[in-house]
Amino acid sequence: MEKHLTRIALFAALIAALGLLPKLTLTSGIPITAQSMGIMLAGTILGARNGALSVLLFLFLVALGLPLLAGGRGGLGVFFGPTLGYLIGFAIGAYVTGLVAERFTNRMSFVAALSGAVVGGIVVVTICGIIGMAVMMDVSLVTATGFALPFIPGDLIKAGITAAITAAFWKARPSLANAA
Amino acid sequence: MIEAARPSETSPVRVTLEDVSLAIDGRQVFERLSLDLTPGHVGLIGRNGAGKSQLLRMIAGLVTPDSGQVRVDGFDPAKDRRRATATIGFVFQNPDHALLFPTVIEELSFGPKAQGATKAQAEQVADDLLVRFGVPAWRDRLVHSLSQGQKHLLGLMAACTNGPKLLILDEVFAGLDLPTSRSLRHILNGLGMARIEANHDLAALAGCDRVLRIAGGAVGDDGAADPVIARYMSEMEALPLAPGAL
Amino acid sequence: MIGALSARPTALHRVSAGVKLVVLCVFCTGVSMAGWPGAGWVGLACVLLGGLALGPWFAGLILRDLKGPAFIAALIFGFQWVAGRFDLGVSLAGTLLACISAAMMLSRTTSPAELLDVIDGWLARLRLPRKYRQRLALAIALTLRFIPAISGRADVLRLAHLARSPKRAGWRLVTPLAIGTLDEADQAADALRARAHIE
Numbered sequence: 001m002e003k004h005l006t007r008i009a010l011f012a013a014l015i016a017a018l019g020l021l022p023k024l025t026l027t028s029g030i031p032i033t034a035q036s037m038g039i040m041l042a043g044t045i046l047g048a049r050n051g052a053l054s055v056l057l058f059l060f061l062v063a064l065g066l067p068l069l070a071g072g073r074g075g076l077g078v079f080f081g082p083t084l085g086y087l088i089g090f091a092i093g094a095y096v097t098g099l100v101a102e103r104f105t106n107r108m109s110f111v112a113a114l115s116g117a118v119v120g121g122i123v124v125v126t127i128c129g130i131i132g133m134a135v136m137m138d139v140s141l142v143t144a145t146g147f148a149l150p151f152i153p154g155d156l157i158k159a160g161i162t163a164a165i166t167a168a169f170w171k172a173r174p175s176l177a178n179a180a
Numbered sequence: 181m182i183e184a185a186r187p188s189e190t191s192p193v194r195v196t197l198e199d200v201s202l203a204i205d206g207r208q209v210f211e212r213l214s215l216d217l218t219p220g221h222v223g224l225i226g227r228n229g230a231g232k233s234q235l236l237r238m239i240a241g242l243v244t245p246d247s248g249q250v251r252v253d254g255f256d257p258a259k260d261r262r263r264a265t266a267t268i269g270f271v272f273q274n275p276d277h278a279l280l281f282p283t284v285i286e287e288l289s290f291g292p293k294a295q296g297a298t299k300a301q302a303e304q305v306a307d308d309l310l311v312r313f314g315v316p317a318w319r320d321r322l323v324h325s326l327s328q329g330q331k332h333l334l335g336l337m338a339a340c341t342n343g344p345k346l347l348i349l350d351e352v353f354a355g356l357d358l359p360t361s362r363s364l365r366h367i368l369n370g371l372g373m374a375r376i377e378a379n380h381d382l383a384a385l386a387g388c389d390r391v392l393r394i395a396g397g398a399v400g401d402d403g404a405a406d407p408v409i410a411r412y413m414s415e416m417e418a419l420p421l422a423p424g425a426l
Numbered sequence: 427m428i429g430a431l432s433a434r435p436t437a438l439h440r441v442s443a444g445v446k447l448v449v450l451c452v453f454c455t456g457v458s459m460a461g462w463p464g465a466g467w468v469g470l471a472c473v474l475l476g477g478l479a480l481g482p483w484f485a486g487l488i489l490r491d492l493k494g495p496a497f498i499a500a501l502i503f504g505f506q507w508v509a510g511r512f513d514l515g516v517s518l519a520g521t522l523l524a525c526i527s528a529a530m531m532l533s534r535t536t537s538p539a540e541l542l543d544v545i546d547g548w549l550a551r552l553r554l555p556r557k558y559r560q561r562l563a564l565a566i567a568l569t570l571r572f573i574p575a576i577s578g579r580a581d582v583l584r585l586a587h588l589a590r591s592p593k594r595a596g597w598r599l600v601t602p603l604a605i606g607t608l609d610e611a612d613q614a615a616d617a618l619r620a621r622a623h624i625e
Contacts, residue, residue, distance in 0.1 A: 001624055001625075002615040002616075002618045002619045002624055003611070003612060003615040005561060005564060005565055005568070005615070005618070005624065006568060006611040006612070006614040006615040006618060007608065007611040007612075007615075008565060009564075009565040009566075009568035009569045009572070009611070009614075010568065010569070010572050010576070010607050010608075010610055010611035010614065011607065011611070012565070012569045013568075013569045013570075013571075013572040013573045013575075013576050013607070014576055014603070014604065014607045016569070016573045017573055017576040017577040017580060017603075018600070018603075020577050020580075021577075021580060021599075034597065034600060037597075037600065041600075041604055045604060045608065057565055057566070057569060058569075060566070061538075061566065061569060061570075064538035064541050064542060065430040065431060065533040065536065065537075065538045065541065066430075066538055066570075067430060068573075073494075074430055074533070075430040075491075075529060075530055075532075075533030075534075076450070076529035076530075076532055076533055077491065077495070077525075077526040077527075077529040077530040077533065079529070080454070080522065080525040080526045080529055081495060081498060081522065081526065082498060082502070082522075136518075136522070137502050137505070137506075137518060138506070138511075138514055138518055139505065139506075139509075143505075161597055161600075165597075165600055165601045165604060168601045169601065169604060169605055169608075172605050173605065173608065175205075176608070237616075240620055242616055242619050242620055261619070261623040262623040264623075265620070265621060265622050265623050268620075269620075270617075270620035270621075272616075272617055272620075274613075276575065277610060277613035277614060277616075277617060278613075278614075278617040278620075279571070279617075280567070280568055280571055280614055280617060280618060280621075281567045281568075281571050282567060282570040282571045286567055290621065290622065291621050291622055294560075294621070294622030294623060294624070295622070295623075323571060324571070324574045324575065338621065339620075339621075341621075
């Protein structure tokens with residue numbers, strides 16, 4: 001029990017701390033925030049249930065008014081914007097990321113983590129984001145999809161990095177792969 | 181009702197281990213170890229990896245042995261957690277890992293609250309403790325903002341919130357400058373609680389009424405502090421100084 | 427736990443967090459359900475006038491909070507206008523800004539701890555068992571305790587990398603940071619177990 005609780009809480013803290021890191025700029029010049037990578041990592045490292053709970057905890061703290069979203073945003077206001085779908089998608093996405101990765105024999109291998117991150121961290125998050133924009137902005141799903149597409153290439157890079165980190169993590173702490 | 185955070189000095193606490201075996205990650209740490217302790221102040225010495233930490237964790241009920249029995253005052257500390265957390269205080273080596281809350285008052289009221297006290301009762305226990313340790317001004321400070329020595333003291337105070345009969349100390353106060361560690365030691369001695377303490381700083385154990393040396397998963401030496409420590413010292417000084425000795 | 431809370435007190439700081447939350451819900455629902463395109467803008471004007479009544483500096487604070495959302499509102503309006511739905515654009519942009527400004531007014535005048543107490547009280551009334559509420563409070567406290575510790579470690583790692591490599595650390599830091607976080611979590615679990623019996 002204690003272990004689940006502290007892992008959920010400290011990964012929420014990690015997601016917050018990643019938002020405080022300066023934006024990482026890849027060699028290609030695409031800036032990425034490390035925070036959304038934290039969401040994928042929560043799914044691949046903690047597994048579906050704990051990963052999703054840790055993202056929910058993080059969002060709850062943001063809602064309480066703590067400025068933990070990348071760029072120092074926080075407060076109830078962020079839940080009224082068109083990005084609401086993305087915020088909800090983060091929690092569902094972390095869950096699906098873990099779920100997909102757990103289908104593999106080793107849930108923390110590069111391939112498992114990559115599949116999880118792409119399906120959960122990109123497809124699910126983007127679908128939630130699109131629905132959110134369509135509802136909040138009163139546009140068609142096709143139009144909203146148009147808004148979401150430019151973020152996909154950056155997301156793919158993040159998924160790749162997440163998979164590499166997860167695989168390195170598994171090498172450092174092999175027992176974790178069984179104990180999700 | 182929550183006991184005030186004071187040590188009970190009446191009945192001494194008795195710790196027994198019977199045929200205890202423990203393996204961690206496939207490595208056999210203890211095999212059929214038996215012990216009977218009635219601290220006072222009991223010291224544990226031994227090299228890194230000898231199993232001192234695991235022994236302390238078993239006594240506190242943080243680790244469950246694979247076989248055999250651990251009893252503190254007759255109860256199993258790994259099973260009866262509510263009683264264990266009320267009877268035993270554990271002070272960890274590194275307060276950065278052991279302090280769990282953003283503010284000092286939350287840190288100190290957590291233990292009593294978890295034992296069933298209301299918020300007001302728990303904060304009263306915490307306030308009493310702050311006064312007793314002479315640091316009432318810390319009440320609303322952020323744990324993160326304390327100095328390393330202050331964090332060590334807060335770790336000790338956190339272990340005392342439930343008024344334990346027994347304090348377990350695992351390599352405490354390591355890496356602090358001399359005045360800081362001496363002050364902390366002075367405070368600790370003033371508490372008058374039964375103690376079991378592992379320490380590489382042998383001077384800290386000189387006042388123990390019993391010292392056990394742990395080696396190879398067994399008690400290698402056992403008796404009054406001075407002779408046991410002296411034998412250990414001379415043996416350690418005879419070891420060759422080479423990477424193989426690390 | 428300070429968060430967005432403004433350190434300079436206003437009259438609204440003294441209103442109970444529960445009341446403010448309920449008013450916020452009613453306000454946002456009302457503004458979004460109103461069938462008239464100008465409703466959002468009237469709502470926004472009310473919030474800003476309210477802010478002005480609390481002090482011009484406070485209204486300025488809320489206006490600064492609206493900078494980012496204003497950009498998004500403009501985008502939404504422009505997009506809907508081009509699509510020939512001028513009224514809808516006006517309505518959506520107004521609603522967005524009204525709701526965000528009202529929410530920020532709550533966040534700026536309410537401490538997160540007080541908000542948490544209110545939510546905990548509501549959860550208790552909804553018969554959520556005590557042990558789940560305890561876990562939630564504990565998890566929040568743990569997260570807040572370890573955010574500075576983890577970002578502090580990111581700095582240490584960056585220096586350690588800098589001391590041994592001419593390249594910039596970049597995302598390479600995230601691997602040791604994540605491993606360190608997990609190890610720290612497991613050590614904290616030990617400490618937690620030593621201190622209290624968690625159901």
